[in-house]
Amino acid sequence: MTSSGIPKPAFYTYQLLKNISGDLLYREKHYFVVKDDRTSSTVYTIVVMNYNDEIEHLYTRSADVYKTNETINAFMDELNVDFTQPQTQVSIEQADTELNISASIHGAGINVIVIKEILV
Template sequence: MIKNDSEIEDAYVIVVLNYNDDIQHLTARSAGVYETNDVINAFMDELNVDFSIPVSPGQYVIAKYAVSNANSIFTHMAHLGFPESFPLPDEWIHLLSTEPQTQVSIENIEEKLNINAAIAGAGINIIVINKVPLL
């Protein structure tokens, strides 16, 4: 978790990672796409994180971004058998969803901001919290 003290209002960035040693070691060697796909898909652990941050009273914007293998270009290409070139018409590649799943909300907080993150399999959650400035 990172708290940005340079802002006029409170701001936080929280990064939650779910992976294992096998996934981490993929970057240290020349693993092929099929082995990489097998290692990532074999990791099925779930991570649930719940904690509270003491904050000053006010409204907070909370943006949660979830990046997972489910909506990655890697998974789309795995489903196509990792072809040497993209086998579909060029305009179809823009139809493949690779954007992070996003949730944005505003919460009125008195003293503690409760944060939770849940990741099934390999993934990253990024949570950005900003206090809404008083007008």
């Protein structure tokens, strides 16, 4: 907390991460997928972190205004995430339990996608 009582960003990160539980299915540089099947319905949580290493470390370099603007403008604020469960190396024509997620995330920051299985 700051002196004025406003929570710092690390507080919100902790709040987010403590509510995600289950098995880590997949992890890449910009996202990870967690499967929680401890309840009657399965829940998949996809956490996407869209950021740029060059922008994050811009303050450590002595770059002029033009180089700084070039670095910022080169950042793609769109990130495409494709995930299939179960993961296979072959094409499957028919599957009883297959999950396909394709999402396009716009903007920098952290985005959370929660998918809950509905039993009929």
